[in-house]
Amino acid sequence: MIGFLFHGLRGRRVLVLTAIGLTFVGVAGSVLAAFPLKWILDKIINDRDPSLPPLAPLLTALDGLAPGGPRPVSPGHSQFAVILASATVLLLLGAAEALVAFVRRSVAAFVGQDLEAALRTRVFDHLVRTPLAWHGRQRLGEVVQRLSGNISDIGKLVTDGLVDLLSGLLTLVGILVVMLAISWQFTVLSMCVVPPLFVIVACYTHHTKRASKQAARAAGRVAEVAASMIGAIAEVKVFTLERWAGRVFAERAEAQRRPALRAGRRQAEFSPLVILLLTVSNTVIVVVGAWVAAGHDFTLWLVTIPAGSLTVGTLTVFLAYSKLLYQPMRDLSKLMLQVSAAAAAVERVQEVLDQPREDQLPGGPARVLPGRARGEVAFAGVVFGYRPGEPVLRGVDLEVPVGTRLALVGLSGGGKSTMVKLLARLHEPWQGSITVDGVDTREHPLEFLRGNIGMVLQDSVLFEGSVRENLLLGRPGATDEEVVAAARQACLHDMIMELPGGYAAPVHEHGGNFSCGQRQRIAIARAILRDAPILVLDEPTASLDVEAEVEVMRAIERLTEGRTVIMISHRLAMLGHVDEIAVLDGGRIVERGTYRQLKARAGVFARLLAEQNRYATEPVELDLGDHASAHREGRVRTT
Incomplete structure (x- = not known):
């Protein structure tokens, strides 16, 4: 002590x-x-x-x-x-x-x-x-x-x-x-x-x-x-x-x-x-x-x-x-x-x-790359688990080229969220490697790596403060004009202006004074402001009602343009707009392909899709064209 x-x-x-x-x-x-x-x-x-x-x-x-005057003769x-x-x-x-x-x-x-x-x-x-x-x-x-x-x-x-x-x-x-x-x-x-x-x-x-x-x-x-x-x-x-x-x-x-x-x-x-x-x-x-x-x-x-x-x-x-x-x-x-x-x-x-800090964890020598990442992501033989001897991922191999929109699907607990956590180095793989632009994530400085990854999670967290302060978390040095532009892209500006105080409106603990859809759109605006080349969407619409989901999906359409996107979703019928789908089963990727290819293959994805549609009055069938841009435009119009 x-x-x-x-x-x-x-x-x-x-x-x-x-x-x-x-x-x-x-x-x-x-x-x-x-x-x-x-x-x-x-x-x-x-x-x-x-x-x-x-x-x-x-x-x-x-x-x-002294009373009586000084002592006449005094040894003391x-x-x-x-x-x-x-x-x-x-x-x-x-x-x-x-x-x-x-x-x-x-x-x-x-x-x-x-x-x-x-x-x-x-x-x-x-x-x-x-x-x-x-x-x-x-x-x-x-x-x-x-x-x-x-x-x-x-x-x-x-x-x-x-x-x-x-x-x-x-x-x-x-x-x-x-x-x-x-x-x-x-x-x-x-x-x-x-x-x-x-x-x-x-x-x-x-x-x-x-x-x-x-x-x-x-x-x-x-x-x-x-x-x-x-x-x-x-x-x-x-x-x-x-x-x-x-x-x-x-x-x-x-x-x-x-x-x-x-x-x-x-x-x-x-x-x-x-x-x-x-x-x-x-x-x-x-x-x-x-x-x-x-x-x-x-x-x-x-x-x-x-x-x-x-x-x-x-x-x-x-x-x-x-x-x-x-x-x-x-x-x-x-x-x-x-x-x-x-x-x-x-x-x-x-x-x-x-306890060791993240920047003190063992890894290769840090390689400071100039500017921003291009957005190429690759998993090679990745093995990882949260408890010793119980791996969640059992040798995952996956390449996501620059600008590709990839969806990860599978049963709950299959390792989808674990993969994106490993990508951001929230955990370290037991075996194998994860690379961004061909460089192992352990060799990237954490600030550089995470600064090039934007995330919109299922339950986006807002912090106490104002709406502007929560948006600025995406990029603290952004100007007011950039903040407003990001809010407009996220279909959020009109809602903010209706609040008392506008962008200065208070945000309570965990954003309790906002609905789920509003919190998600604020998180999307935050990601737009961050402008990261790699975007992770982890069930961003799972807890939303229909109206809120439409607004959030419209914002996501704009957010994903020009970025490498990894989306996790259990709503399989809504994945027709992605470039590729990877299916996780037993800790391994067992299928890859487009929505139409996997549906026609009658494999794991087709069985999951059929299970979801079992109780639907009219099973969802998306009109999948050959051109993704045409499909996105059609989808935005229908919403």
Whole structure:
């Protein structure tokens, strides 16, 4: 954890050192605060003056203000001067300590919050660059918990814990030095409870850290359930699943409560033990100190405290220091849980940062190609699966020349979406290669590769912001004129202008204030604006009604012109406008040809088409001409 924090505090270490320096000053004020009380008691009871030469000028000046005038013959100073000087020193020390505490806390708060923000940004940047395969193995709530709650635990430790811990350690050292200087024998006697105290601290810290780590993981599962249930609130209500959802959430909450309760119980056990040991120590100091101050010797094994070696003032200082000395140890009972939670949080955050980024995955040397890709795509002997030993693709060979419109069809789970994911390097093939313009995709820089692939998915995602901002995701540097032109091509401009605010109209979370068809057309406009030479259409009309499908297909017709297109569709009768169809079965391409050729072949495609038409009143038959352009024009007119 120390190494993690040291690395994370880069650029803020001067401020940390400033806080450490101020902590030294504050601790010095706390340690010296007991001496004015000693001076007063020693003067009143034993008529002893403070043995501090820098204080002598102040005492002399105050002697003249004493009631009854200055002392005529005095080997020392008046009680009035000693009391007033002690009070002055006490006020100055208190004011200095208060000022130092304010500045120190302010610096610590700034460093802690700045570290949180920087660490959260760093982890998020790493998360979005982590391979999709890793995300597929994670729970969403678990990832969100690491990004939010765990990093907050780390920031809280820097803001509060480290300052208190450092202050406590310095206080321990400072008081021990002063106590040893006053009476090393009495100090040794006072410290007899320290070894068992540290043993208790070590044991309870271990147990609390383990429980805190379990509680942090359980909190991630609670967040995951809450997010999934609230995200599907309509389904929960429609199927009257309120009780079931409440029961599932309560089970996860209980799973979080148990380790948190164990950590709290350890905390509850620890504090009374500390209090008991401190009470024993204070009792020993009072009894032995009073006995020695009364004029008696005290011997315990090899330690002997001579009679009269302690004054009442010295005993009072020891009692005051005992409170100051053991207060940091007492505070460990509060800091222990915080440190344990932060240590567990560091481990969980470091697990994320240890994951390799996509640009760190093994591959050939990056070949930066000039301009944009031409759009030639080829799969050669590609084997891939999501679980070891269970391949989804079993040796796929496929060539898609520049400007070809290819449709991938087959049963669900056959590997169609997997192929386009591999093309964009969202996953890496186990065997074989995928090339774009004759170059292996692993040799293309990711930014170049994905910048030349446009995608319109079945459920297009819109982000919170405005319509314009969502369109600009396709090409952030596009002008307003280019944005409007893309919207017009996607049959979207008129709809946007009817919105309050037009292109500045807000988009809610996941585009919830837009229909499926509108979201798809925004995604198509985004792809038009991107102007990528390779276009992937993954079931772009699967969830649309008839009217929305007509509008989206009209936009797709314009989008596909002049591009290499790979379309995935289960609506086989609508594929007459593509140049070629490839049929996937059992992880292999078993048929290739035009719509008419495959239908006439009476193979896998023909059987799938017949199955889809089984319950149709009038099976769909498309008029397939020899010229694709004539067919597209006829189709646009019919829609």
